[in-house]
Amino acid sequence: MSGVVPEATTDGVMSHRIAEHLREQILSGELKPGARIRQEEVARDFGASRLPVREALRILHSQGLVTLKANSGAWVSEMNAEECDVTYKIRERLEPLALTESIPHLSAETIRRLEQIQDEIEANTSLDRFLHLDRELHLLSYSGNPYKELRDMIERLWNITQPYRRAYVERSGHERDWVINAEHRLLIDAIRRADTTDAERLLAGHIRRTRIALLPVIERNSTGR
Numbered sequence: 001m002s003g004v005v006p007e008a009t010t011d012g013v014m015s016h017r018i019a020e021h022l023r024e025q026i027l028s029g030e031l032k033p034g035a036r037i038r039q040e041e042v043a044r045d046f047g048a049s050r051l052p053v054r055e056a057l058r059i060l061h062s063q064g065l066v067t068l069k070a071n072s073g074a075w076v077s078e079m080n081a082e083e084c085d086v087t088y089k090i091r092e093r094l095e096p097l098a099l100t101e102s103i104p105h106l107s108a109e110t111i112r113r114l115e116q117i118q119d120e121i122e123a124n125t126s127l128d129r130f131l132h133l134d135r136e137l138h139l140l141s142y143s144g145n146p147y148k149e150l151r152d153m154i155e156r157l158w159n160i161t162q163p164y165r166r167a168y169v170e171r172s173g174h175e176r177d178w179v180i181n182a183e184h185r186l187l188i189d190a191i192r193r194a195d196t197t198d199a200e201r202l203l204a205g206h207i208r209r210t211r212i213a214l215l216p217v218i219e220r221n222s223t224g225r
Contacts, residue, residue, distance in 0.1 A: 014048050015055035021046075022056060026065050026076055026163070028128065033078030033163045037066065064156040077160050081218040084164055088211035091157050095207060096200035098142040098150050103196050105144030111192055114141060118184050122177075127169055131162070137184065141191060168214045176213070183209075 022042070025031040039053045046053075057074045060066035067075045079087065117137045124130055135158060145151055183206045190199035 012052075012055075014046065015052035015059065018042060018046055018048070018053055018056035019059040022060055023063070023065060026060075027131075027159070029163060029166050031076050033076050035076045037074040037076065039073065064160040076163075079160065079164070079218075081215055084161060084218050085211065085215055087157055087161055088207060088214070091154070091161070092204050092207045092211070094150065094154055094157070095138070095142065096203045098145045098147075098154055099191075099199050099203055100196040101147060101150070102142045102144035103191055103194055103199060105146065106141075106191065110140065110143065111188070114188050114191065118181070118188060121184065122181055127166075131166060131169065134180075135162075141187070164214060164218050165210070168210075168217045171217050172213070179209070 022031070022037065031037070037057065039050050039057070042048075042056075043050050043053045057066055057068060061068050061074075065077055067077045069075065114137060117133050117140070121130060121133045121137070124133065139155065139158070142151065142154060183202060187199060187202045187206065190196075190202055
């Protein structure tokens with residue numbers, strides 16, 4: 001049998017490589033909300049045709065990271081203050097549900113990992129590392145949720161709000177670390193006790209406080225102040 005890899009398979013592997021690269025650029029803040037993604041430049045950087053680039057952009061569109069505009073191209077997704085407010089309100093409802101569905105299925109090992117992540121958060125001083133660990137902690141706490149549609153929806157909402165969360169953390173520095181750490185510790189304790197009522201209440205309040213603190217930052221960014 002020939003060792004030649006079929007072209008479709010090669011393009012599929014390349015499209016996922018490109019999607020992962022662009023995803024990291026968006027989530028890290030290297031590509032800002034509203035930035036245009038030029039297919040020809042991406043194709044040149046990867047030494048690829050436009051076909052896997054287009055497929056990569058479709059993957060990112062499905063994840064909420066990219067907006068595709070007919071006859072215009074691809075852009076990093078962006079929101080105004082009102083859209084971000086609504087998105088966080090949706091998260092306030094959906095994520096407690098996901099946590100409740102998840103808790104009965106979380107292993108002792110997973111709960112220990114949640115504690116380890118929080119230890120890392122408290123010992124950390126890097127903004128990028130904090131954003132990575134915070135995301136890992138919350139999404140891991142939902143990992144026992146058996147409903148794929150709910151998991152996908154929540155990850156999509158995290159993706160589209162990530163740039164604004166980054167802007168908020170950059171502006172606030174470490175002044176609210178103690179609040180975040182206390183809420184995380186209480187949340188992990190509720191998870192360990194399998195107290196879904198307490199966990200839902202704590203998580204909804206945690207997301208709500210972020211939403212309220214975040215909105216002025218988005219409004220300042222949108223007005224250029």
